[in-house]
Amino acid sequence: MAQGFFDRYESEGFFDEMFEGDGKVRPHYQRILERFSEMDAQTFERKRALAEKAYLNQGITFTIYSGDEGTERIMPFDLVPRIIPSDEWKVLERGLEQRLRALNLFLHDIYHEQRIIREGIIPLEIIRTAKHYRPELIGVDVPHDIYIHVCGTDLIRGADGGYLVLEDNGRCPSGVSYLLENRQAMKRVFPHLFSRYPVRPVDRYPQELLAALRYVAPHGNLDPTVVVLTPGIYNSAYFEHSFLARSMGIEIVTNQDLIVKDDFVYMKTTKGLKKVDVIYRRVDDDFLDPTVFRKDSMLGVPGIVNAYRKGNVNLANALGTGVADDKVTYYYVPAMIRFYLGEEPILPNVETFLSAVDTDRKYILENLENLVIKAANESGGYGMMIGPKATREEIEKFRAAIIADPRGYIAQPVISLSRSPCYCDGVFEGRHIDLRPYILMGEKTTIIPGGLTRVAMRKGSLVVNSSQGGGTKDTWVLDEGGQPC
Amino acid sequence: MLSRVADSCFWLSRYLERAETNSRILDVNIQIALDFEENNDEKVRQQWMPILSAAKERELFRQIHGEVTSEAIMDFVTFEKTNSSSILSSMTLARENARTVREQISSEMWEQINRLYLYLQSPAARTAFRESPIGFFRLLVDNLHSFQGITDATMTHGEGWQFIQAGKYIERADSTSRVLDFKYHLLLPSGEQVGGNVDITQWMAVLRSCSAMEAYFKISRGHVTSWQVAEFLILHDTFPRSIRFCVDALDQALHSISGVDRGHFSNEAERLSGALRSNLAFTTVDSIFRFGLHQYLDQTQERLNEISNALAETYYRWT
Numbered sequence: 022m023a024q025g026f027f028d029r030y031e032s033e034g035f036f037d038e039m040f041e042g043d044g045k046v047r048p049h050y051q052r053i054l055e056r057f058s059e060m061d062a063q064t065f066e067r068k069r070a071l072a073e074k075a076y077l078n079q080g081i082t083f084t085i086y087s088g089d090e091g092t093e094r095i096m097p098f099d100l101v102p103r104i105i106p107s108d109e110w111k112v113l114e115r116g117l118e119q120r121l122r123a124l125n126l127f128l129h130d131i132y133h134e135q136r137i138i139r140e141g142i143i144p145l146e147i148i149r150t151a152k153h154y155r156p157e158l159i160g161v162d163v164p165h166d167i168y169i170h171v172c173g174t175d176l177i178r179g180a181d182g183g184y185l186v187l188e189d190n191g192r193c194p195s196g197v198s199y200l201l202e203n204r205q206a207m208k209r210v211f212p213h214l215f216s217r218y219p220v221r222p223v224d225r226y227p228q229e230l231l232a233a234l235r236y237v238a239p240h241g242n243l244d245p246t247v248v249v250l251t252p253g254i255y256n257s258a259y260f261e262h263s264f265l266a267r268s269m270g271i272e273i274v275t276n277q278d279l280i281v282k283d284d285f286v287y288m289k290t291t292k293g294l295k296k297v298d299v300i301y302r303r304v305d306d307d308f309l310d311p312t313v314f315r316k317d318s319m320l321g322v323p324g325i326v327n328a329y330r331k332g333n334v335n336l337a338n339a340l341g342t343g344v345a346d347d348k349v350t351y352y353y354v355p356a357m358i359r360f361y362l363g364e365e366p367i368l369p370n371v372e373t374f375l376s377a378v379d380t381d382r383k384y385i386l387e388n389l390e391n392l393v394i395k396a397a398n399e400s401g402g403y404g405m406m407i408g409p410k411a412t413r414e415e416i417e418k419f420r421a422a423i424i425a426d427p428r429g430y431i432a433q434p435v436i437s438l439s440r441s442p443c444y445c446d447g448v449f450e451g452r453h454i455d456l457r458p459y460i461l462m463g464e465k466t467t468i469i470p471g472g473l474t475r476v477a478m479r480k481g482s483l484v485v486n487s488s489q490g491g492g493t494k495d496t497w498v499l500d501e502g503g504q505p506c
Numbered sequence: 507m508l509s510r511v512a513d514s515c516f517w518l519s520r521y522l523e524r525a526e527t528n529s530r531i532l533d534v535n536i537q538i539a540l541d542f543e544e545n546n547d548e549k550v551r552q553q554w555m556p557i558l559s560a561a562k563e564r565e566l567f568r569q570i571h572g573e574v575t576s577e578a579i580m581d582f583v584t585f586e587k588t589n590s591s592s593i594l595s596s597m598t599l600a601r602e603n604a605r606t607v608r609e610q611i612s613s614e615m616w617e618q619i620n621r622l623y624l625y626l627q628s629p630a631a632r633t634a635f636r637e638s639p640i641g642f643f644r645l646l647v648d649n650l651h652s653f654q655g656i657t658d659a660t661m662t663h664g665e666g667w668q669f670i671q672a673g674k675y676i677e678r679a680d681s682t683s684r685v686l687d688f689k690y691h692l693l694l695p696s697g698e699q700v701g702g703n704v705d706i707t708q709w710m711a712v713l714r715s716c717s718a719m720e721a722y723f724k725i726s727r728g729h730v731t732s733w734q735v736a737e738f739l740i741l742h743d744t745f746p747r748s749i750r751f752c753v754d755a756l757d758q759a760l761h762s763i764s765g766v767d768r769g770h771f772s773n774e775a776e777r778l779s780g781a782l783r784s785n786l787a788f789t790t791v792d793s794i795f796r797f798g799l800h801q802y803l804d805q806t807q808e809r810l811n812e813i814s815n816a817l818a819e820t821y822y823r824w825t
Contacts, residue, residue: 079613080605080620254605267609278508289509291665291763291821 026058026065030442030449036182037451038103038441049104049499052217057101062447065100069444072098072206081202081260096199097492098206099443103454103474104218110470110498113176113184116368117458118466119358121172124191124345125462126361128168131344132158142360143353147377150428151350152398153192153306153343157313161330163339164237170337171230171301172460173197176368176472178439185371185436187455188351191342193303196493197459198261200473201226201268203495219500221470226459227268230301233463237335238298245298248288249273252304252320262303276304281324286334299335306340348397348431349375374432376423385423385432389416392432394423407483409435438483441494443476453477455485456496471496511607512669513822518603518611519673522619525596526650527681528583531557531688533643534715539576541707547574554579556691559684563589580639585632593646597623612660618653622646671759672817679752680810682739683803685715690800706730712739716747736799737791749806750786756813757783763821775816782809 032040039050046054057065073095076082082093105113130137131148132155138145148154173194175187204223208215231247238245251262253275266273278288279297287294302309308318310326328334344350352373355366374381374392385392389408396404406419423430440451458472474494475485485491539553551574558564558579566589571578586592601623608616625631626646635642654674661667689712698704709730713719722738742748757768757779764772771777794802 077624078617078621080608080616254602259605263605263608267613271609272508272511273609274508275510278510291507291509291512 026060026062027054027442027449030451032440032451035437035451035453036178036180036439038178038439038454039101049106053102053104053214056211056214056217065444066447068210069100072100072210075206075209076202079202081198096487097476097478098203099452099476099478099492099494100207100210101442101444101449102207102214102495102497103441103456103471104497104499105471107499107501112367113458114468116184116186116366117172117174117460117468119362119364119367120174120186120189120354121169121460121462121466123354123358123361124172124189125166125168127357128339128342128345129166130361132161132341137357137360140360142356143350147349147353147428148344151344151347153341153346155306155341155344157326158330158341162332164239164241164332164335167237167462168339168342169345170233170237170339170462172462173457173473174460176456176458177371177436179436182439184368186354186368187371188348189346189354190457191338191345193305193338194457194459195258195261195303196457196473196475196487197226197469198264199493200459200469200471200496201264203473203493207495218497220497221500223469223471226469227265229461229463229467229469230265231269231271233461233467234299234301234337236463237337239332239335242298246288246296247271247299247301248297250279250300250302250304251275252308256303258303265301276320276322279322279325281322281328284324284328284331284333286322286325286328297334299337301337306343309336309340343398346398348373348395349377349428352431371433371436376427376430376432381432382423382427385430386420388432389420391435393435394419394430394432397429397431407435435483438477441474441476443478443492443494445478445480450480452480453483453485454494470498507610507665509822511610511666513818514603514607515610515666515669516673516817518600518607518619519670520677521596521600521603522650522653523674523677523681524591525593525600526647527677527685528591528593528596529643529646529650530715530717531685532580532583533640533647534711536576536580536639536643537714538707538711550574550576552692556688557583559688559691560591563591580635584635585626594626597626607666610666612656614656614660615653618649618656622649622653665763668759668762672756672763675752675756675759676810676814678747679749679756680807682716682747682749682752683806683810685712686736686739687800687803688712690803701731705732709735718745718747721745732799733791733795736794740794740802741786741789741791743787750783753779753783753786753810760817773816773820775813775820778809778813778816782806782813 030040032042032044039054040046076095076098082095127137137143138148169191171194173190173196175190176184177187178184201223234247235245248271249262249266251259251273253259256262263273272288274288280287280289280294286297286300288297304320307315308320310323311318311321312323313326325334326340329336329340351370352375355370358364358366374385376382376385390411392408394406394408399405406415408416438453438455441454442449443452445452454474454476456472456474459469461467474496476492476494477483477485478492479490535553535557554574554576555564558567567579567582570586570588571582582589582592584593587594589595601619604611604616604619631642634645657667657670689708692708709732710719713722713735716739718739722735725738726734738745738748740749743750745751757776760776760779761768764776766772766776769780771780
């Protein structure tokens with residue numbers, strides 16, 4: 022190994038993506054290690070600046086609000102790719118597909134017969150009290166019974182390297198544009214690496230997404246008008262909304278552009294009103310229609326829910342999918358897989374305790390300082406406490422909250438997430454990572470090879486969310502027979 | 507195309523043109539200032555204040571800077587965020603509009619706007635501005651010209667492009683009329699005569715701020731007179747910054763959008779632009795001067811404004 026860059030790299034007892042326990046490089050990272058070891062810090066720094074500049078010029082930014090002025094930041098991008106061998110990926114693919122199939126059956130069931138409740142698999146009370154459960158939609162049919170068209174399932178690897186499902190994001194999972202742009206950036210900065218690795222391409226995602234959206238058009242319309250609905254340019258993910266619309270070649274609209282007449286949705290164009298058939302909406306249920314959900318929503322389209330209920334427009338993802346995102350529902354996903362599919366789950370959940378269950382709650386309250394506590398309906402790294410890192414006050418605050426609202430919390434053991442080398446101030450150090458693959462469900466289920474690898478850039482941190490200082494990496498799935506050449 | 511998108515294409519184009527006009531005017535004014543070295547406070551005021559055309563701007567300037575210096579005016583017109591027509595404000599608004607239609611314009615267009623905006627915000631821009639204001643404003647104009655080239659070469663020449671053209675030409679017609687009117691407000695120092703050195707220098711500055719000097723001299727055989735300059739900048743049929751040319755191009759864009767033949771109209775915007783276009787085609791500089799140059803320019807600005815409103819009424823306003 023060349024001097025400098027990786028010499029002092031330590032796995033520190035964590036599962037490391039690049040190195041085995043004894044400091045030996047894993048075979049699929051061999052060429053990367055060689056290539057990076059040839060470089061000095063200056064060259065590497067130059068490459069990093071080049072990538073950063075490209076992101077900034079293209080406006081690939083998200084907005085952080087503090088005070089009255091929003092600042093545009095680029096998401097930190099780490100140049101060491103995360104590599105997944107093809108046999109490992111095949112298992113993930115099967116597991117994710119299985120999980121999404123079960124979740125869609127669950128959502129259909131919950132808004133129709135509710136067999137899973139009647140047969141005692143999930144208590145009625147859990148569903149009834151889920152924050153994002155929408156009883157307004159009971160009995161409403163959606164095209165092809167697909168509820169979650171786009172799923173972003175978060176996977177982590179524990180101390181033994183085994184993959185676990187951390188959560189299912191079945192509402193409006195974001196981040197896929199970063200995945201696509203990260204690949205562009207890597208090709209720009211390290212063109213030669215790609216000739217040495219059989220990396221599976223990711224750039225068909227927008228076309229696959231469009232195909233899935235067109236497939237679910239109302240009334241089997243073969244030439245539907247599909248649009249992306251965004252909250253607007255001040256939304257932190259606006260870049261992504263516009264990126265997806267541009268790459269699919271369809272219109273991006275705000276609520277101002279839409280109008281509902283006689284239970285059909287139209288967009289206002291220079292040539293008059295034009296009917297809209299499928300809306301890839303990046304606005305949450307709560308804000309979608311002020312006549313049905315939050316009255317104070319400034320982002321909504323009055324009447325859109327009725328148009329949807331009548332089957333005149335389709336929304337992706339469907340309304341009410343949030344009930345499957347609830348962290349208490351998450352606990353039951355393996356049971357759903359057995360119930361609906363008669364299969365054993367391929368990808369396990371993280372061990373989870375429900376504070377709504379008496380025996381679990383007792384255990385949780387006695388072990389707060391060793392557990393991760395999560396609010397059942399929060400996301401983005403909010404509403405959570407990592408016991409071993411929490412202060413006395415935080416622990417007491419969560420204790421009180423759990424006692425007051427047992428349904429609102431779950432607990433999990435602290436998982437020491439796998440780590441990957443990241444470039445931090447001139448040296449490589451291990452940082453914790455996760456993986457969010459994107460699964461599309463249309464006529465067939467399509468999973469973009471890899472996903473978005475998110476990195477907790479702060480030393481020792483386990484929180485990878487961009488709102489909490491997380492960064493990203495390019496993720497490579499190697500092709501069949503996937504040894505680097 | 508979505509009404510909101512058409513509106514944003516139109517305005518992003520107008521704001522860029524506005525930024526370009528301001529860059530040109532400042533560039534030229536610096537050059538005039540350099541021609542007359544014996545500056546005193548009164549002269550400085552006479553020369554720089556007319557750049558702030560609106561009363562509102564002059565008031566804001568007084569609040570922020572108080573004293574009139576060339577640096578203060580340049581800073582105010584270039585970087586002042588609270589001045590809604592400063593170059594930085596125009597670029598910010600152009601970029602906001604571009605952001606909302608990113609999927610409609612080409613990536614190259616967006617990146618050009620974004621780069622220029624980021625540059626204007628950077629300390630590097632301040633340094634360049636201090637070291638050579640002329641070089642700085644030229645750089646801005648060059649980059650804005652690049653945007654025009656990029657737009658023509660990378661965007662489908664469809665409806666969105668036509669709205670961009672409409673925005674560009676309506677703003678440009680307006681700018682040219684304002685630059686001409688600017689000369690009207692520039693007082694001749696006492697003792698100077700109409701047709702004298704200072705007067706001629708000022709008219710040449712007007713030509714330069716419209717990039718019209720070379721084109722003008724090709725047809726004027728070396729004479730610079732007020733009526734010839736006015737004739738050139740108002741009525742020339744092929745010079746791309748003359749008011750007539752711009753209104754003609756605006757009218758063309760509007761008809762391309764509706765698909766109606768020229769000479770006919772299907773909405774109020776087309777009717778107004780057609781009327782203005784034929785007025786410009788059939789009037790003479792003599793009758794303009796008889797009517798009063800300032801009054802004529804004022805009226806033209808008013809008519810352009812009506813076209814802009816009618817355009818919004820036709821294409822963007824949905825109830």
